Amino acid sequence: MNTKDMTTAILAAKQRAGLTWATLGDRLGLSDVFLASCCYGENTLAPEAAATLANALDLGDDVKTALCQSPLKGQSLGQSVPTDPLVYRFYEIMQVYGLTLKDVIQEKFGNGIMSAIDFSMKVERVDDPKGARVLVTLDGKFLPYKSW
Amino acid sequence: MNTKDMTTAILAAKQRAGLTWATLGDRLGLSDVFLASCCYGENTLAPEAAATLANALDLGDDVKTALCQSPLKGQSLGQSVPTDPLVYRFYEIMQVYGLTLKDVIQEKFGNGIMSAIDFSMKVERVDDPKGARVLVTLDGKFLPYKSW
Amino acid sequence: MNTKDMTTAILAAKQRAGLTWATLGDRLGLSDVFLASCCYGENTLAPEAAATLANALDLGDDVKTALCQSPLKGQSLGQSVPTDPLVYRFYEIMQVYGLTLKDVIQEKFGNGIMSAIDFSMKVERVDDPKGARVLVTLDGKFLPYKSW
Amino acid sequence: MNTKDMTTAILAAKQRAGLTWATLGDRLGLSDVFLASCCYGENTLAPEAAATLANALDLGDDVKTALCQSPLKGQSLGQSVPTDPLVYRFYEIMQVYGLTLKDVIQEKFGNGIMSAIDFSMKVERVDDPKGARVLVTLDGKFLPYKSW
Amino acid sequence: MNTKDMTTAILAAKQRAGLTWATLGDRLGLSDVFLASCCYGENTLAPEAAATLANALDLGDDVKTALCQSPLKGQSLGQSVPTDPLVYRFYEIMQVYGLTLKDVIQEKFGNGIMSAIDFSMKVERVDDPKGARVLVTLDGKFLPYKSW
Amino acid sequence: MNTKDMTTAILAAKQRAGLTWATLGDRLGLSDVFLASCCYGENTLAPEAAATLANALDLGDDVKTALCQSPLKGQSLGQSVPTDPLVYRFYEIMQVYGLTLKDVIQEKFGNGIMSAIDFSMKVERVDDPKGARVLVTLDGKFLPYKSW
């Protein structure tokens, strides 16, 4: 079973079951963001987690197996500049604030980068009389450049 | 004075003065991220803030004027896919987690997007025995799609 | 049912039924533009509207469900520079008048943008002895940039 | 004098003079949008209008001459997908609503396009308790396809 | 029936029938160029013409219907820079003579463009002892730019 | 003297002298289109023609020399998809009618192409009560494919 079919099967089953990523993540002891990324074929589940998920959504062994494979990442979007407005805004933030991020991070940490591998991400809702706000927290290990 | 020259002048003066974005931001009552983004020509300073900054860095009226102009944004990087490893990691996060972000945000908020305009961003350092971590918090207003 | 199949099914049924977007929009209390954009998979219908539409066009539950899903937007065209002359003219207007729009909007509103989310659009026909004219009105909330 | 220098000279003089496109347009009997587009090198002024403008902004004959030349259009932005958020939103509208516009325009007019040459555009501010709104009206002649 | 299938069906039937675009065009009172462009899904036939053509080629109602739909144009080639030598030569002419065409047309007509909508095209063969020559005549309405 | 400077010098001198491509072409016994293409650095003038032109426009030996050099063609536009509306329409014709041209030309001539080297082009104005029309005639030798 390829990644695309796996994603389609999971999204359909999740909708039928009326479950959210948050609820499913709680059952697996995983965050909603990480779990969703596995189901979009961008991360890998451990075998037991895959089994629990397949069970919760009443899906077969092919889905379970596909969830444990090491995916070729960055394929789900299929566009180097995204067209979906929600996704594009993250591209725009990178374009507009890229040099700023480089400069401020290096001011605080020295020469290096924020890892996107030793990394987690969180999405929170903050209600506010002027309109709810989306809080996205990126948490990556600082990796200093080395000389040799 | 064009944006590139303004940025060059400010970065050189800031280095001479031995000041950080954080210190300068404190003097202007602005965050380091926002201030840096203005100096990279990606946001606009109010006239008094521009005057205070030019003063602190001993820069002339041309810099002050340039800081108040409404910039053409997204130009500082000059690449649709960034090559710098630090900046690229943010592009990679968008590529790898784009669909995940769309799905999780819409699960928590309904149909809509996170604004990149009614928006702020914060960079924090979290020390840890296993190595310092970079915490980047994106805080944008949720904008629901409307029907008409 | 994926978006493409949904669009194909609706367009075929609409042609068979001999109905226009305007007529269908009236039945749903929605504008022709918004309704068409939902059927091209670029916006989402509320469940009752989807049911009414499926009914009017004698289409099944799969279409109804598909119309309520949150689509990945900007996918229907599939080209970063459009080749169709009608669509290209809108691209051309953006290319030719982009800086002008930025300058004139910011002169009238201050530093910020026109939202494409809190947004509606209208297409009107103005008859004229020298030839009919197309009037497209874009109506988006002004979102001021904030400092922080 | 090339187009870029002409634009720079005019924008600087306009800022010094503290004049708006609207005021300047009134003096020339032209809309603010059209006048701005000429100054960004995307449209051509008639000789008398160019003279009046150069006079109002205290600029020389080289600017006056440059304003009357037939420009190579679509060059001012210099990007096939714009990065500036304000300009990008117009690109996004074209991407998201391109097929919709084609379908609705052709439903109302038959087979053809909206001209971007026999064309004018207007930007208006509509104040509103929930926040000002930007109204952009595109007004182009309908050009029917012909058979032969 | 989508455009690609329509084109395939027509080309196969035309080959079986041993008919040329010229012969078929004569029966429909249309030029060979216009007729071929309709069959490649780049223009639209009137219902009677579509019926006559389907009849001449012994094709069904699905082809007839498809020929009357308003196609998304510029899709048949599927390349922004064409690789076929015959088609590329037209791209090359545009690249090599683009500025020349702009200058000479505007010298003869003033500021404006040649329409590609109110437009027809003709291909002729001129025999010559040194080798036959291809004569392609483009005939488009001049559209002057307007000020407003 | 490089090509860009040559073009700038000629266009400025031509404007000062108030001469057209047609007038200048007549003096050199060349068509306006060919002469303009030489001045845009896309074709080469014979030495005597270059001398006559330099004389007519009161330009120096550097321009004369530059006009005789074999230029790197297709550089004057500098864009693979042109943004100028007049030039774009020729690109659009190639996109929309590319397959049609291939089919109709090969129907009339057999397997081969229209040369863009053994080639000339003509621009004519046809006045008409409904608006003037631009007639562009492309005249290229047919080159048959050979087998070997």
Next chain:
Amino acid sequence: MNTKDMTTAILAAKQRAGLTWATLGDRLGLSDVFLASCCYGENTLAPEAAATLANALDLGDDVKTALCQSPLKGQSLGQSVPTDPLVYRFYEIMQVYGLTLKDVIQEKFGNGIMSAIDFSMKVERVDDPKGARVLVTLDGKFLPYKSW
């Protein structure tokens, strides 16, 4: 039968029959290079040659017909910059020696080009103690630019 299927069928039959392009070319009185290019859908065979080839490879009428159609050229590779090392080396030669070829050819022939239509190509093996060498000979008619 489309081009891709034709190529697949021929390659499989040729492998089954254990024949080379050279042997097959000899039977048809054609060079191996030309014959292979026809089978990759980049050139056209005459009807008798197509019949002989189909016969030799025990293939049906659909292949025979497909071999005689005028193909859309340059499609077989499907990449504007090739990734296969063998093919890339030819791209590299064009990139590295492009200006050199232009200059040396024009020094020997005057202003013009080497035709890729009135053209043939030959691949030879030259054995050598230091390792065999590939000799590729391109033989194209010189086409002089003309003035008009």
Next chain:
Amino acid sequence: MNTKDMTTAILAAKQRAGLTWATLGDRLGLSDVFLASCCYGENTLAPEAAATLANALDLGDDVKTALCQSPLKGQSLGQSVPTDPLVYRFYEIMQVYGLTLKDVIQEKFGNGIMSAIDFSMKVERVDDPKGARVLVTLDGKFLPYKSW
């Protein structure tokens, strides 16, 4: 002295001296093609050859030094798809005959490539009553793929 300036200086001096690549190559014991490629900054001359050339063209030490540096290759053209017709024809040959070359070369040599490094190239003129022909011979070592 950078590569571009070196090339400009050499081409101008060569034109002043009225010398050809062939004549100059003879003096250096090098082919015209190789010598021209060095002067376009795509290959490197040995120090004595550089001195002889600089002498022959009456050029200074900066040119001599620049000719001996190891250039970053493939930069002289500056386009991934060339626009100049002469250069484009070589790109077209690669596009149209790429798979053919791969297949025929591998049929004659086994699995491997033609080197573009252990490589030479020759341009010859063949006169012919039907028009002169350009013969370009590419001569590269065959490099077999290895397994390991």
Next chain:
Amino acid sequence: MNTKDMTTAILAAKQRAGLTWATLGDRLGLSDVFLASCCYGENTLAPEAAATLANALDLGDDVKTALCQSPLKGQSLGQSVPTDPLVYRFYEIMQVYGLTLKDVIQEKFGNGIMSAIDFSMKVERVDDPKGARVLVTLDGKFLPYKSW
């Protein structure tokens, strides 16, 4: 059987059999890297090796045949800039260290390149208390540029 299907079949069989590239390579007397590259359709196996592999994985003759065909290389990734983080890091190394590699290699070897054809590659694991390290060794023949 095309390359994609061959790869899919092998990967599935390898997973079922619970075998590694290292184990399989040992049986065939080939390195894990080379063997894997053959199975991804980027290199070719000798017939006996293909038979042994097909046997070990219980796969049919179609796989065996496909493994012996000379593949069109560089197709498996399908992206000019890879999105998968593991693969991208190799792209990043090329971007960041490209000029450095050129300079250091040419300092040690003179003017020339490292072959990617007469080439092998090895991946090793080095354990370390601070975390395991990946050692990738590229071993290519030096090919000197020649003059001619």
Next chain:
Amino acid sequence: MNTKDMTTAILAAKQRAGLTWATLGDRLGLSDVFLASCCYGENTLAPEAAATLANALDLGDDVKTALCQSPLKGQSLGQSVPTDPLVYRFYEIMQVYGLTLKDVIQEKFGNGIMSAIDFSMKVERVDDPKGARVLVTLDGKFLPYKSW
């Protein structure tokens, strides 16, 4: 002093001084590869190392300062697909062996990547009767993906 000027100054001084990266690296206690990458503006030197280098090459304070700045990486090449044959071969290796590297690395290490930040690289010359070989060793920390 910007990066480009810094690189030019260092390369010229190094050539004048007749020093190699290896010799200079020895004086600074750094490898030739790392030192060269700093001089191409792709890594940062510590202040003392920068002072030692500037001293060794008789360069001023501006170079010393520039060497210590945190560069925007990946800019020196300026091409997403490199044209220089030496650099391109590394791109080719990434294209041809990308999936292989992913699979073999993950087989040996589990799910994760090789870091390009906690990374060093070495270039060695191995002499051999059949021709010298280039050995490039990439040594990066393995970074496992984490779940959260």
